[in-house]
Amino acid sequence: MKRVCVFCGSNAGVQPEYRQAAREFGQVLVKRGLGLVYGGSNVGLMGEVSKAVLEAGGEVVGVITEAFVRQDLAYRSLKDLRIVGSMHERKALMAELADGFVALPGGLGTLEEMFEILTWAQLGMHTKPAGLLNVCHYYDNLLDFVNHAVGEQFVKPEHGQMLQVDGDPAVLLTKMDRYEAPKVGKLYE
Numbered sequence: 215m216k217r218v219c220v221f222c223g224s225n226a227g228v229q230p231e232y233r234q235a236a237r238e239f240g241q242v243l244v245k246r247g248l249g250l251v252y253g254g255s256n257v258g259l260m261g262e263v264s265k266a267v268l269e270a271g272g273e274v275v276g277v278i279t280e281a282f283v284r285q286d287l288a289y290r291s292l293k294d295l296r297i298v299g300s301m302h303e304r305k306a307l308m309a310e311l312a313d314g315f316v317a318l319p320g321g322l323g324t325l326e327e328m329f330e331i332l333t334w335a336q337l338g339m340h341t342k343p344a345g346l347l348n349v350c351h352y353y354d355n356l357l358d359f360v361n362h363a364v365g366e367q368f369v370k371p372e373h374g375q376m377l378q379v380d381g382d383p384a385v386l387l388t389k390m391d392r393y394e395a396p397k398v399g400k401l402y403e
Contacts, residue, residue, distance in 0.1 A: 215343070215391065217249040217275070219312030221327040222259040223320035224287070232319045233262050235349040235383070239318060240266025242383040251312045253304070254278030254296070256289035259318055264289055277308050305330060314390050315344045319352040336373045338398035343390035345378035353379065372396035 226233050236259040243250055250267045253260050254276025267274050276295045278288050283297055298304050305327060309315075317328040331344050346353045357379065364374035378393060380386040 215248060215313040215387075217251050217273070217312050217314075218243060218387075218390075219251040219308045219315045220260075220263055220318060221253075221315065221320060221324045222263060222318035223324060224253075224255055224258040224260055225321070226258050226262070227319055229350050231350050232259060232352075235347060236262035236318055237266040239263055239316070239347060239383040240272070241270050242387065243267055244270035244272035246387060248387070249273035249275065251275045251277065251308050253282075253308075254289055254292070255282065255287045257287060259320065261289065263318065264292070268292075275311055277304050277311070279304055309334070309340070312342070314342050316347055316386065316390075317345070317353075318347045319349055325356075332373075332376055335376055335395060336370075336398070341395035343378060343393035343395075344376060345380070345386045345390050347383060347386055348379050348381045351381075 222236060240263040244267055249272060250264060252264055255261060255278065264274050274292055276289055276292045278297055279301060280297055280299055282288060288295060296307060298307060309331065315331045317324050328344065334340055360374050363369040364371055373396065378386060378389040380389060
């Protein structure tokens with residue numbers, strides 16, 4: 215991996231650990247020589263992770279929609295801020311620029327972005343690793359649901375195992391480095 219795309223909240227959340235984890239994740243990226251691709255905002259956890267990468271001397275690529283720029287949500291001091299017309303374009307460009315994907319705590323947008331990446335992997339559209347930084351067990355219920363979907367045979371076991379999960383940024387990135395994508399066979403039986 216050379217760049218990791220981070221999906222995370224445009225809010226900081228209730229727990230101070232979320233903000234700390236976003237900053238730590240950014241610092242770990244730089245220590246590993248990895249660049250950051252993210253949603254281009256200056257607020258919430260998105261702002262925290264990008265500022266941490268910049269403060270540590272790392273590479274940041276922000277991808278933001280024109281609508282969010284008009285709402286003054288863009289991190290305008292980024293050297294590489296790419297402005298696109300739609301959310302679809304934003305996600306496609308972020309996916310193209312990244313070699314792996316990590317979701318930090320976040321809301322519906324974070325979940326939607328990560329599950330689209332997982333769907334693309336399930337369909338064989340890419341073989342890039344995807345992970346959840348499970349800060350303060352934020353994603354435990356989601357992981358339970360994914361396991362439930364596997365048990366109910368709506369998700370194949372190998373696809374249910376695509377997500378790499380850890381609460382420690384360094385451990386998560388190591389798991390992602392070791393990731394081997396499942397072979398895509400027949401999608402429907």
